[in-house]
Amino acid sequence: MNVYHLLNDFPILQREINGKRIVYLDSAATSQKPRQVIQALVDYYEGYNANVHRAVYKIGEEATQAYEGVRQKVADFIGAKDTGSIIFTRNATEAINLVAYSWGRENVGEGDEIVLTPMEHHSNLVPWQLLAAERGATLKFIEMNADGTLDLGGLDSTITERTKLVSVTHMSNVLGTINPIRQIADAAHAVGAVMVTDAAQSAPHLALDVEALGADFVAFSSHKMLGPTGVGVLYGRRDLLEAMPPFIGGGDMIKQVWLDRAKWNDLPWKFEAGTPNIADVIGFGAALDYLNGIGMEVVRRHEIEITEYALRKLREVEGLTMYGPANVENRGGLVSFNIEDVHPHDLATLLDRDNVCVRAGHHCCHPLMRMMEVSATARASFYLYNTPEDVDALAESILRAREVFARVAV
Amino acid sequence: MSLSDDLYRDIILEHHKNPHHYGTLEPADVSVEGVNPLCGDECHITLKLDDGRIADIKANPRGCAISRASTSMMTDAVIGKSLEEAHATVQKFKHMMLGPGTADELPEEMEDIEALEGVKVLPARIKCAVLSWDTLLEGMREVEQKKD
Numbered sequence: 284m285n286v287y288h289l290l291n292d293f294p295i296l297q298r299e300i301n302g303k304r305i306v307y308l309d310s311a312a313t314s315q316k317p318r319q320v321i322q323a324l325v326d327y328y329e330g331y332n333a334n335v336h337r338a339v340y341k342i343g344e345e346a347t348q349a350y351e352g353v354r355q356k357v358a359d360f361i362g363a364k365d366t367g368s369i370i371f372t373r374n375a376t377e378a379i380n381l382v383a384y385s386w387g388r389e390n391v392g393e394g395d396e397i398v399l400t401p402m403e404h405h406s407n408l409v410p411w412q413l414l415a416a417e418r419g420a421t422l423k424f425i426e427m428n429a430d431g432t433l434d435l436g437g438l439d440s441t442i443t444e445r446t447k448l449v450s451v452t453h454m455s456n457v458l459g460t461i462n463p464i465r466q467i468a469d470a471a472h473a474v475g476a477v478m479v480t481d482a483a484q485s486a487p488h489l490a491l492d493v494e495a496l497g498a499d500f501v502a503f504s505s506h507k508m509l510g511p512t513g514v515g516v517l518y519g520r521r522d523l524l525e526a527m528p529p530f531i532g533g534g535d536m537i538k539q540v541w542l543d544r545a546k547w548n549d550l551p552w553k554f555e556a557g558t559p560n561i562a563d564v565i566g567f568g569a570a571l572d573y574l575n576g577i578g579m580e581v582v583r584r585h586e587i588e589i590t591e592y593a594l595r596k597l598r599e600v601e602g603l604t605m606y607g608p609a610n611v612e613n614r615g616g617l618v619s620f621n622i623e624d625v626h627p628h629d630l631a632t633l634l635d636r637d638n639v640c641v642r643a644g645h646h647c648c649h650p651l652m653r654m655m656e657v658s659a660t661a662r663a664s665f666y667l668y669n670t671p672e673d674v675d676a677l678a679e680s681i682l683r684a685r686e687v688f689a690r691v692a693v
Numbered sequence: 694m695s696l697s698d699d700l701y702r703d704i705i706l707e708h709h710k711n712p713h714h715y716g717t718l719e720p721a722d723v724s725v726e727g728v729n730p731l732c733g734d735e736c737h738i739t740l741k742l743d744d745g746r747i748a749d750i751k752a753n754p755r756g757c758a759i760s761r762a763s764t765s766m767m768t769d770a771v772i773g774k775s776l777e778e779a780h781a782t783v784q785k786f787k788h789m790m791l792g793p794g795t796a797d798e799l800p801e802e803m804e805d806i807e808a809l810e811g812v813k814v815l816p817a818r819i820k821c822a823v824l825s826w827d828t829l830l831e832g833m834r835e836v837e838q839k840k841d
Contacts, residue, residue, distance in 0.1 A: 626756060628732055658733050659734075
């Protein structure tokens with residue numbers, strides 16, 4: 284895909300620092316926003332700012348329609364049949380916590396097992412640690428291969444009759460690994476367990492179909508897919524959501540309230556207490572429109588190309604180690620790496636001199652870092668607005684950083 | 694970006710590549726571990742005390758050049774000092790890194806440390822420079838508490 288014409292849609296990519304453009308390679312942390320999304324926020328605040336679900340006046344109706352319209356867009360975007368399955372949260376982390384608190388505390392007990400992987404982001408690990416500690420359950424982990432893929436050979440002995448829930452990231456934010464969620468979901472369902480997937484890294488970058496994925500709960504975040512911060516999504520199977528108690532109590536999530544009790548609202552509002560993040564949900568809708576306008580297949584194809592190019596380019600850099608699967612068809616658009624003798628934090632600081640923005644650190648994955656026997660990595664992550672020139676700038680900047688460090692002998 | 698970098702000055706790279714008092718004292722009178730949760734950098738400091746003085750110090754920093762160099766400079770700055778003097782030295786350093794202090798105010802024996810002033814313009818990296826100093830403070834606090 285020729286993405287150059289898209290660059291004009293992203294005001295931040297027009298910004299120059301010290302006379303040089305910004306090379307933004309940290310979309311796995313958060314994506315940049317097209318002006319269409321920013322404009323949608325302005326339109327709402329300037330044109331029809333009102334609370335949703337209660338106003339009978341014109342602008343209130345408009346706000347409600349726009350807000351609920353985005354729910355339909357999200358359902359369509361991920362292939363969900365029913366808008367009752369789409370719950371807006373603050374972020375993917377809150378979406379996972381909703382499942383851990385509401386479903387988990389109702390269904391997980393003493394001696395039960397929760398199955399995860401060592402490559403989970405802390406957001407898909409710590410909520411389950413809290414649940415397991417509270418309920419006397421045990422965490423188990425699917426083994427990993429050296430190339431950063433999951434070793435599913437022993438899946439039958441990991442997922443057993445004791446397993447109540449399996450939660451696996453769809454795409455690793457460190458390795459880029461795309462996990463076979465369907466296969467794992469089938470194993471989970473075979474023993475009556477519930478399948479959760481953290482799609483925070485995959486939903487922005489590939490065509491998601493929750494039916495094909497087979498997961499019962501799917502969590503992702505607006506800000507990683509061109510939308511505003513402060514909006515997450517939980518997709519949940521309707522029958523499971525129906526049976527679950529509310530997560531947070533308050534206004535909007537009730538039908539009737541007495542002094543001593545309340546009757547819950549229908550799905551999905553049962554899980555959306557209080558005034559929601561109306562403006563940012565509406566902005567998220569504009570982001571989905573933007574992605575649909577390009578087509579997720581096209582986005583994915585572009586990222587495969589750019590990742591392939593980055594792997595080739597970085598392989599040429601002496602002393603550079605890359606992590607994750609070698610096959611670009613099985614990985615998302617990001618590359619984690621280390622340079623011999625240059626700590627990733629120093630590297631990121633030196634790259635910043637050239638306005639090359641990469642992430643350096645543990646990427647909220649302490650256990651995985653320990654397994655990889657590194658304290659940190661540098662990570663370049665790509666999106667639809669990245670070009671081969673961005674990869675060239677990265678490679679050149681890495682070489683310059685290495686020269687700075689080579690100045691003084693050991 | 695020129696090769697003679699404002700931040701990564703030769704003196705910093707020298708301390709990073711050949712850190713002073715590197716390693717672990719065994720046995721040690723004080724053993725303390727510091728962690729920067731933001732980046733996962735770790736720093737293990739061991740001290741030998743003699744009559745209220747830091748008779749020996751070794752540090753084992755696991756992290757970036759800024760943190761390793763700063764740790765190395767810290768060991769130079771406090772070895773041989775009384776705990777009280779070491780405390781004052783740490784405060785002078787923190788005053789420069791986190792407060793309004795400048796490198797000019799540092800005493801002569803902290804000369805190398807001036808090079809770390811460049812980190813001040815990078816808020817995200819200040820913690821790297823301060824980690825080992827805070828870890829030392831923590832270790833000295835433990836000594837004080839044992840006395841009480």
